[in-house]
Amino acid sequence: MVAAVKDTADRVRSIDVDQYRYGFETLIESEKSPKGLSEDTVRFISAKKNEPAWMLEWRLEAYRRWLTMTEPTWARVNYPKIDYQDIYYYAAPKPKKTLSSIDEIDPEILKTYEKLGIPLREVAILEGVEPPPGGEPSANRKIAVDAVFDSVSVATTFQKELKAAGVIFMPISEAIREHPELVKQYLGSVVPTSDNYFATLNSAVFSDGSFVYVPPGVRCPMELSTYFRINERNTGQFERTLIIADKGSYVSYLEGCTAPQRDENQLHAAVVELVALDDAEIKYSTVQNWYPGNSEGLGGIYNFVTKRGDCLGNHSKISWTQVETGSAITWKYPSCILRGDNSRGEFYSIAISNGHQQVDSGTKMIHFGKNTSSRIISKGIAAGKSQSTYRGLVTAHRKATGARNYTACDSLLIGDKCGAHTVPYVEAKNSSATFEHEATTSKISEDVLFYCTQRGLSQEESVGLVVNGFVKDVLQQLPMEFAVEAQKLISISLEGSVG
Amino acid sequence: MTALLEVKDLKVRVEEREILHGLTLTVNPGEVHAIMGPNGSGKSTLSHVIAGKPGYEVTDGQILFRGEDLLEMEPDERAAKGVFLAFQYPVEIPGVTTWNFLHTALNAQRKARGQSQLSSPEFLKKVREVAKSLNIPQDMLKRGVNVGFSGGEKKRNEILQMALFEPAVCILDEMDSGLDIDALRIAADGVNALRSPERAMVVITHYQRLLNYIVPDFVHVMSRGRVVKSGGKDLALELEASGYTQFDDAA
Secondary structure: OOHHHHHHHHHHHOOOHHHOOOOOOOOOOEEEOOEOOOHHHHHHHHHHOOOOHHHHHHHHHHHHHHHOOOOOOOOOOOOOOOOHHHOEOOEEEOOOOOOOOHHHOOHHHHHHHHHHOOOHHHHHHHHOOOOOOOOOOOOOOOEEEEEEEOOEEEEEOOHHHHHHHOOEEEEHHHHHHHOHHHHHHHOOOOOOOOOOHHHHHHHHHOOEOEEEEEOOOOEOOOEEEEEEEOOOOOEOEOEEEEEEEOOOOEEEEEEEEEOOOOOOOEEEOOEEEEEEOOOOEEEEEEEEEOOOOOOOOOOOEEEEEEEEEEEOOOOOEEEEEEEEOOOOEEEEOOEEEEOOOOOEEEEEEEEEEOOOOEEEEEEEEEEOOOOOEEEEEEEEEEOOOOEEEEEEEEEEOOOOOOOEEEEEEEEEEOOOOOEEEEEEEEEEOOOOOEEEEEEEEEEOOHHHHHHHHHOOOOHHHHHHHHHHHHOHHHHOOOOHHHHHHHHHHHHHHOOOOOO | OOOOEEEEEEEEEEOOEEEEEEEEEEEOOOOEEEEEOOOOOOHHHHHHHHHOOOOOEEEEEEEEEOOEEHHHOOHHHHHHHOEEEEOOOOOOEEEEEHHHHHHHHHHHHHHHOOOOOOOHHHHHHHHHHHHHHOOOOOHHHHOEEOOOOOHHHHHHHHHHHHHHHOOOEEEEEOOOOOOOHHHHHHHHHHHHHOOOOOOEEEEEEOOOOHHHHOOOOEEEEEEOOEEEEEEOOHHHHHHHHHOOHHHOOOO
């Protein structure tokens, strides 16, 4: 072995992902459901949420279906068998009184957000939970934060301004009670309860999540944002998000997650459904940084997520942008069903894996409507002993005349113990479809590192610079507020990947 | 007077094979040294070891820079001290603009030297001046580092960096490779513009023609990992006439 290569190999071996910055625990009393999964667990959760009977029935039907299903094994990930009876399916901070302002949130929780550098409090102070009397809304861009702490939303800000615009942004548990007609119409319309093992499980036991409805012609006046955080030992987190953009409306939704360090694996099976009607546009951005496990590959979050958008209306558009740096296992394929004519789906992804992380992620673009178009830009970065797989499906239905897709999958390897894999599936049943696929795999070579260090950059700065260049196309898709955070996260994730 | 760069009896191995067998070279401020020799004589190895490229094992000898042990320093520390290597094959860094790369690198060097950081406008002003003085078009700064650059453009980008970082010693590794005569002349003009009484240059080349444009003070002939002959600029012409084979036995 060339000395230089050996040197790098040693450095990569010494990666210590225990440096995980966000590994701390908040001590808050919580209220848990009994361990394990049964009809009683489902009833417990539904009762906790004061749900109407139809919702309980919906959950129970999903639960019964789940019992007949088996866990999928096709993804390129390995993990010990999950004991679904050894998990708590519901945990909530003990209810106190209803909150009318951020000040009433448990200071422990606020402290956690502060450590994370999440500006919940700052946002509240700078922008004011209640706008000053008679004051015009500030010209600054605003972010409304619906903070999900474990399973219950504990803070919702900016409600007033959103209300004025007619936008509904609330925990889904509330929406089930307050807007049952919308929830009934759309919940499960994109990801049916029978969709897949993890989505079905989610349908039975989902605890909370966000609900957004943007009325016709309304451009949502601010970015909507949710910070997820898994905090209760051994608590599976089952988020459910439903976003509906009515005709001619626009909404940008930001989702960001971090989780504290754990010894045991935590299961996370979220479902996100997006519905865009005629001429509507939804932009959904995610920065995901859950605990990836320690340097031996122990612990870490199992992230089995089903995210799907339905471009139901003509000229509708759904765009997924994700920066994935965390979790021990990621199984995630944000997809678009292009049903409306001239609708458009986009998927921009940065997936970074280090240590022992395993990522199997990609997208599905399913073209049904005429002249539908989609674009996939995927950037996978693997370091340490991690494995990163892009898995994508592009199909054109036989009626999808003029369907177009462009796919570019680039992988970047750091060190020689990691792997990158590309598994594209392409299927055109209409001869007028135009599908393009490009894929590259490259390595940060010793030569590039030497060039950068010779110019005065440290090893880590060099890797950071090269990686940021590599992911530039995708970073540009993120809303400004997130791009900065994401860039920081990328550097943190790759800390220790070289000397 | 302390020499700027002193290579003393340097022995270097790559994968168990000794490439340099005891090389000695002393460079003082203001001097331009040419190192000539056939392929495989160890010229590029020397430049890599001075700059600190990983993969080389120094088994004996010393490299001192202003009396300090260079071999103890990381490549980025050496750069901050004022050691610059103009690469034979500059790498491409997609997605990173030349402008951003130069700004980040210059500030990293300045930080290491305890100097203030240049803001974007300050940097822009500086880099524009430097580019102008070297007749380098501004649009090169907006492109990805060396991405899609011609051979000549890559070498000019190296010279631009050399001018920007203001190093004390510049090592030019086979600067003439892959350049036609016009590109060579432009690159050489850039190098000549940077000659100064404080700055030393080590010009590594296989061919004499480069030395028509960058006229050295000293010429060293390398063969099989050693300097086998040193002399003035005329030695290069002598070599041009008689070739390297005469030194095979001397090694």
